[in-house]
Amino acid sequence: MNILEKRLDEVVEDFDLFDDELEKYEYIVDLGKRLKQISENNRNDAYLVKGCTSSVWIIPSLKNGKMIFEGDSNTVIVKGLVAILIKIFSDATPKEILGFDLKQLNRLGLAEIVTPTRQNGFTSIVNKIIEYAKGVNHD
Amino acid sequence: MYKKYFPYFKNSKNIYLDTAATAQKPSIVLDAINEYYTQYCSNTHRSNFGDANRATTEFEHTRELLKNCIKAKESKEIIFTKGVTESLNLVASSFVKDRFDTVIISSLEHHSNIVPWHMQERSLHKGLEVVNCDEDLTFDMEHFENLLIQNPNSFVSITHVSNAFGKLHPLKNIIQTAHKYGALVMIDGAQSLPHFNIDMQDIEADFYTISGHKTYGPTGVGALYVKAKHLEKLRPYQTGGATIKDVSYDKTVLLDSPFKFEAGTQNIAGIIGFGKAIEFLQNIEYKNIINYENEIYEYLYEKLGEIKDVIFYTDSINSIGSLSFNIKGLMAEDLGILLDKMKISIRTGHHCAQPIMKKLGINGTARVSLAIYNDKNDIDIFIKGLKRAIKILKD
Numbered sequence: 001m002n003i004l005e006k007r008l009d010e011v012v013e014d015f016d017l018f019d020d021e022l023e024k025y026e027y028i029v030d031l032g033k034r035l036k037q038i039s040e041n042n043r044n045d046a047y048l049v050k051g052c053t054s055s056v057w058i059i060p061s062l063k064n065g066k067m068i069f070e071g072d073s074n075t076v077i078v079k080g081l082v083a084i085l086i087k088i089f090s091d092a093t094p095k096e097i098l099g100f101d102l103k104q105l106n107r108l109g110l111a112e113i114v115t116p117t118r119q120n121g122f123t124s125i126v127n128k129i130i131e132y133a134k135g136v137n138h139d
Numbered sequence: 140m141y142k143k144y145f146p147y148f149k150n151s152k153n154i155y156l157d158t159a160a161t162a163q164k165p166s167i168v169l170d171a172i173n174e175y176y177t178q179y180c181s182n183t184h185r186s187n188f189g190d191a192n193r194a195t196t197e198f199e200h201t202r203e204l205l206k207n208c209i210k211a212k213e214s215k216e217i218i219f220t221k222g223v224t225e226s227l228n229l230v231a232s233s234f235v236k237d238r239f240d241t242v243i244i245s246s247l248e249h250h251s252n253i254v255p256w257h258m259q260e261r262s263l264h265k266g267l268e269v270v271n272c273d274e275d276l277t278f279d280m281e282h283f284e285n286l287l288i289q290n291p292n293s294f295v296s297i298t299h300v301s302n303a304f305g306k307l308h309p310l311k312n313i314i315q316t317a318h319k320y321g322a323l324v325m326i327d328g329a330q331s332l333p334h335f336n337i338d339m340q341d342i343e344a345d346f347y348t349i350s351g352h353k354t355y356g357p358t359g360v361g362a363l364y365v366k367a368k369h370l371e372k373l374r375p376y377q378t379g380g381a382t383i384k385d386v387s388y389d390k391t392v393l394l395d396s397p398f399k400f401e402a403g404t405q406n407i408a409g410i411i412g413f414g415k416a417i418e419f420l421q422n423i424e425y426k427n428i429i430n431y432e433n434e435i436y437e438y439l440y441e442k443l444g445e446i447k448d449v450i451f452y453t454d455s456i457n458s459i460g461s462l463s464f465n466i467k468g469l470m471a472e473d474l475g476i477l478l479d480k481m482k483i484s485i486r487t488g489h490h491c492a493q494p495i496m497k498k499l500g501i502n503g504t505a506r507v508s509l510a511i512y513n514d515k516n517d518i519d520i521f522i523k524g525l526k527r528a529i530k531i532l533k534d
Binding site: 021022025029054074076078 | 469470472473476477480481488502531532
């Protein structure tokens with residue numbers, strides 16, 4: 001099993017603990033609040049995710065062959081969604097990231113929990129991560 | 140007390156506060172649509188059999204109702220369209236383009252009254268002028284008058300009520316001033332008719348655009364009022380079936396207004412339904428609608444005002460239907476998502492009015508928009524939900 005799938009399983013299990021949508025969102029808000037803030041220097045156009053209604057930044061780095069992602073947003077809920085994606089995609093090799101079936105992300109039930117515009121934003125964040133992984137993958 | 144007329148509220152537990160986007164529909168409208176499709180579905184203005192004649196009669200009845208409702212002088216002044224956006228685009232492309240050097244708009248326009256002018260390659264100070272507004276979004280009459288003086292061949296296109304903020308423009312004064320300098324005026328009336336009556340003889344607009352679906356009618360229906368004296372100069376921008384008097388391979392002779400502007404099969408069921416929506420409003424009577432909605436609006440304004448760190452953009456006196464706000468330190472989008480999870484429907488964002496948001500230095504607002512089916516209980520639930528959302532986001 002791809003390590004990303006395993007991490008996704010854990011997030012889905014966390015989501016399953018909640019009885020209603022609001023509780024699920026309180027959890028996402030909480031994740032957003034706890035996400036480490038990026039430095040002001042990194043809030044620039046190079047790291048900006050295009051296609052989101054909110055401002056979202058994803059900053060990649062490479063450590064021992066693994067990609068590390070940091071991220072931030074000007075809205076708390078999107079920041080929570082960024083935290084979820086970082087939990088799934090960060091600290092993985094480009095090969096693992098590119099080998100992950102993105103359709104699996106539907107298991108998060110995002111069609112129910114984010115508006116269509118935001119879902120597009122969510123897709124844009126994922127695409128940005130994939131773009132970074134493609135940039136450093138030499139296989 | 141009016142909720143009972145709207146089947147949506149029997150089927151949905153949502154607190155619906157997004158009427159500025161679209162209104163819920165009363166049974167009388169839905170029944171009329173169903174009746175048309177199940178009892179006399181036929182095309183209008185073509186065939187001569189019984190059901191077709193009935194369809195034409197009902198269709199034209201809506202035109203008469205609308206004409207009387209807005210106090211137009213003649214039926215030919217009422218042209219059916221898909222809605223306000225199509226009405227604005229029709230006038231922009233078929234009347235204003237190539238005829239006027241300058242188009243003057245207000246600072247509170249939504250994109251439908253900005254983008255058509257950009258499509259004519261007008262931009263700020265190059266064929267397009269924007270009237271300033273004060274901090275509380277009040278229309279700057281002095282600036283407007285200066286613009287009219289500096290731009291003698293102008294067309295004015297201005298919203299009656301701002302969709303993003305509910306701000307009411309001093310329409311009569313604006314139109315009189317424009318006419319004083321020889322300018323013609325089109326009014327975007329998308330947010331008017333659901334809340335108050337309009338009188339074309341009193342305000343003397345040259346063009347007035349009307350939304351069906353925001354006026355408790357079906358989606359995909361609207362109208363354009365054109366003062367009779369301008370009809371000859373307004374060219375149809377699409378033609379086809381039901382618009383012609385005579386066609387040979389050499390030439391086409393078009394019918395008179397309104398038919399020459401209504402090419403192809405119309406949204407017959409929708410227009411008949413729109414007629415019922417007008418009857419519905421007339422049965423309740425506008426004076427009752429105005430009093431009732433004012434009371435709810437004031438209550439909303441008062442209750443929201445009690446919330447810590449609330450930011451308003453208008454006062455309650457010169458506003459109608461919609462109330463926009465922000466909570467200091469929070470993003471409106473976050474509030475909207477959490478309220479949605481509590482089954483409270485409001486709109487957040489720029490409300491298709493990005494320029495004014497940029498001018499105010501904000502990304503957007505949370506907007507509550509009201510209708511006759513809302514009551515104080517809806518407001519209480521909304522305020523409770525908002526407080527909870529704020530707590531979740533701030534704690």
